[in-house]
Amino acid sequence: xxxxxxxxxxxxxxxxxxxxHSFTFNNNAAAxxxxxxxxxxxxxxxxxxxxxxxxxxACNSDFIxxxxxxxxxxxxxxxxxxxxxxxRLNLVRGSLVSKGNTFRRGQxxxxxYASGTCTPNTALKVSSDILIxxxxxxxxxxxxxxxxxxxxxxNNYDGVAIKGSLILxxxxxxxxxxxxxxxxxxxxxxxxxxxxxxxxxxxxDSLMYYSNxxxxxxxxWDDLDGISYLYPSSQPLNLNCGTVSLKSPNDSDSSESNSGxxxxxxxxxxxxxxxxxxxxxxxxxxxxx
Amino acid sequence: xxxxTPSKKTHLILLVFLFEFFLIFPLSYGSTEExxxxxxxxxxxxxxxxxxxxxxxxIDKEGTTETFNFNPTFSFGLEYPFRETLLIIPxxxxxxxxxxxxxxxxxxxxxxSTDPGKRFKYFLLxxxxxxxxxxxxxxxxxxxxxxxxxxxxxYLPEFTSISSNLxxxxxxxxxxxxxxxxxxxxxxxxSALYNPFDSLKRAVTYRIALQFSFSVEGLPTFFxxx
Ligand SMILES: [Zn+2]
Numbered sequence: 001x002x003x004x005x006x007x008x009x010x011x012x013x014x015x016x017x018x019x020x021h022s023f024t025f026n027n028n029a030a031a032x033x034x035x036x037x038x039x040x041x042x043x044x045x046x047x048x049x050x051x052x053x054x055x056x057x058a059c060n061s062d063f064i065x066x067x068x069x070x071x072x073x074x075x076x077x078x079x080x081x082x083x084x085x086x087x088r089l090n091l092v093r094g095s096l097v098s099k100g101n102t103f104r105r106g107q108x109x110x111x112x113y114a115s116g117t118c119t120p121n122t123a124l125k126v127s128s129d130i131l132i133x134x135x136x137x138x139x140x141x142x143x144x145x146x147x148x149x150x151x152x153x154x155n156n157y158d159g160v161a162i163k164g165s166l167i168l169x170x171x172x173x174x175x176x177x178x179x180x181x182x183x184x185x186x187x188x189x190x191x192x193x194x195x196x197x198x199x200x201x202x203x204x205d206s207l208m209y210y211s212n213x214x215x216x217x218x219x220x221w222d223d224l225d226g227i228s229y230l231y232p233s234s235q236p237l238n239l240n241c242g243t244v245s246l247k248s249p250n251d252s253d254s255s256e257s258n259s260g261x262x263x264x265x266x267x268x269x270x271x272x273x274x275x276x277x278x279x280x281x282x283x284x285x286x287x288x289x
Numbered sequence: 290x291x292x293x294t295p296s297k298k299t300h301l302i303l304l305v306f307l308f309e310f311f312l313i314f315p316l317s318y319g320s321t322e323e324x325x326x327x328x329x330x331x332x333x334x335x336x337x338x339x340x341x342x343x344x345x346x347x348i349d350k351e352g353t354t355e356t357f358n359f360n361p362t363f364s365f366g367l368e369y370p371f372r373e374t375l376l377i378i379p380x381x382x383x384x385x386x387x388x389x390x391x392x393x394x395x396x397x398x399x400x401x402s403t404d405p406g407k408r409f410k411y412f413l414l415x416x417x418x419x420x421x422x423x424x425x426x427x428x429x430x431x432x433x434x435x436x437x438x439x440x441x442x443x444y445l446p447e448f449t450s451i452s453s454n455l456x457x458x459x460x461x462x463x464x465x466x467x468x469x470x471x472x473x474x475x476x477x478x479x480s481a482l483y484n485p486f487d488s489l490k491r492a493v494t495y496r497i498a499l500q501f502s503f504s505v506e507g508l509p510t511f512f513x514x515x
Contacts, residue, residue, distance in 0.1 A: 023446070024432055024434065024445055025443065025446070026443065026444070030444070030446065030448075078489060083345065084490065085342060085345070085490050085491070086423045086454060087452065113437070114438075114439075116439055116441070147437075147438070148437055199441075199443030200435065200441075200443055201434075202434055204349075204350055205347050205348055205349050210434060210437070211435070215350065215351050215352035216352065217352050217354075218345065218347035218352070218354055220348070221346055221348070222394075224342075225396060225425050226446075228423060228425055228450065228452050229427075229446050229450040230450075232423075232452035234452075234453055235455040236420075236453075236455045
C-alpha cells in the first residue's frame with residue numbers, strides 16, 4: 001500500500017523523545033491559522049503529460065484535471081474537517097487560481113524529500129489560506145516512484161499563526177491518479193490535516209495515521225481531538241454558523257451526508273421539543289400573558 | 290452541493306430569544322404573587338455514562354462507527370417546582386473520557402443546563418439549553434512516528450484547550466419507586482445536541498444515568514410565590 005507523506009515544519013528545533021499515543025502537531029508551538037474560516041484553493045495548472053521531456057519535473061501522462069481536484073477537495077473538507085462538533089474551524093471550497101507553472105515545477109523544501117529536514121522554498125510561499133497544486137518535481141516525490149502521494153507544509157507563518165499552507169499532490173507518478181475517488185478524497189483530507197497544523201497520529205483509525213487504511217468514511221477520535229485542540233469552539237460568543245446544507249434530491253454528492261444524527265432524528269427532536277414547549281405555554285399562559 | 294451561511298446576527302437573535310424563553314420566562318413566574326406550587330425544592334446527584342457523538346467517529350480500519358462509548362458521568366442539580374407539575378432543573382456535571390485510545394491525551398467535558406421540565410404520572414420530561422466545555426490536554430514533548438519512508442518527531446499537545454459549545458438538551462426521567470427503598474431514585478435518559486443549525490457539525494451525546502434526589506431544608510423556593 002502506498003504511504004502518505006508530509007514533511008513537518010521541523011527546522012530550528014531540537015527534539016527530545018517522549019512516548020505517547022495521541023494526535024501530534026507538525027510544529028512546536030501548536031501553530032494554527034488565526035482565523036476560523038479557511039479557504040482551500042486549487043492551482044489551475046494541468047499536470048497530465050506536462051513537461052514530459054524534463055528529468056526534474058516531468059509529469060505522468062495521466063492526472064486528474066484541476067477542476068476534478070477541486071471537486072474532490074470539497075468532498076474531503078465536508079467529509080472530514082467540517083464535521084467536528086467541538087471546533088470553530090470552517091473550511092470553504094475555494095476556486096481554481098492561476099499560479100502558473102511555478103507550483104507544478106517547484107520544490108516544496110530546499111532539501112530533497114529524503115533529507116528528513118525541510119526549509120520551505122520561499123518561491124512557493126502561499127500568501128493566505130490553503131493552496132493545493134499537482135506537482136511533478138523529483139525532489140518532492142522521488143525520481144522513481146517511492147509511494148509518496150502528497151506533501152504538505154504550512155509555509156507562511158506570522159509568529160505562531162499559520163498564514164498559508166501548501167499541499168502538493170504527486171503528479172510525477174501514477175500512484176495518486178490510480179486511486180479510487182474515495183481514496184483520493186482521503187489523501188487530500190489527510191494532507192489538509194497537515195496544512196491545518198496537525199502531525200501524524202499513532203492510532204490506525206485516525207485520518208492522520210501515516211498510512212492509508214482499508215476503509216475510511218469518518219475521522220477518528222484523535223483527529224477530532226487534534227482539531228478541537230488547535231481550533232476550539234467558543235460558543236455562544238462565536239457560533240458555528242457554517243454550513244447549512246440545502247440538498248436537492250438528485251444531488252450527486254448525497255453519500256457525503258450520512259454521518260451524525262440525520263435530518264429525520266433532528267426534526268423528531270425538534271418536534272418533541274415544540275410539543276413539549278406547547279405544554280408549558282398552555283399550562284402557564286394564564287400567569288404569563 | 291449548495292450552502293447558505295446564516296449570519297451571526299440571526300443566530301444571536303435566536304440565542305437571546307431561547308435564553309429568554311428558557312431562563313427568564315420561568316423566573317418571571319416566581320415574581321408573580323399568585324398561587325404557586327407547594328412542592329418542596331429538591332437536590333439530586335446522578336451517576337451514569339455518556340456516549341459522545343455516536344455515528345460520528347471511526348474506531349477501526351473497517352470503518353465501524355460507535356453507537357456506545359464509555360465516559361463515566363457525574364452530575365449535581367436542583368429541582369425547583371414553579372407550578373403543580375412544572376419544574377426548572379439547573380444541573381451541572383462532568384464526564385471523564387479517560388484514556389483508552391488517548392493514552393497521552395486526556396479529555397473531559399463539563400456541562401451546565403437549566404431546563405424547564407414537566408412531571409407526568411410515570412415520567413418527567415425536560416428540554417432546554419446547555420453549555421458544554423470540552424477540555425483536552427496532553428503531556429507535551431514529542432513523539433517519533435512514521436513519516437513516509439522514514440520517521441519524524443512530531444509535537445504532542447502541551448496545554449489545556451477548552452472548547453465551549455451551546456447545546457440543545459432533552460431528557461426523560463422515570464422514577465424507580467419499585468426498585469429502591471426510597472421513592473427518589475430516577476432512571477435518566479438525556480441527550481445534548483451540538484450545533485443544531487450546522488448540518489455537518491451537528492452531533493449528539495446521550496447519557497444513561499441513575500439519579501438520587503433528596504429534599505433540602507431551607508432551599509430557596511423562588512417559584513412558590515409566598
Ligand atoms: Zn501525513
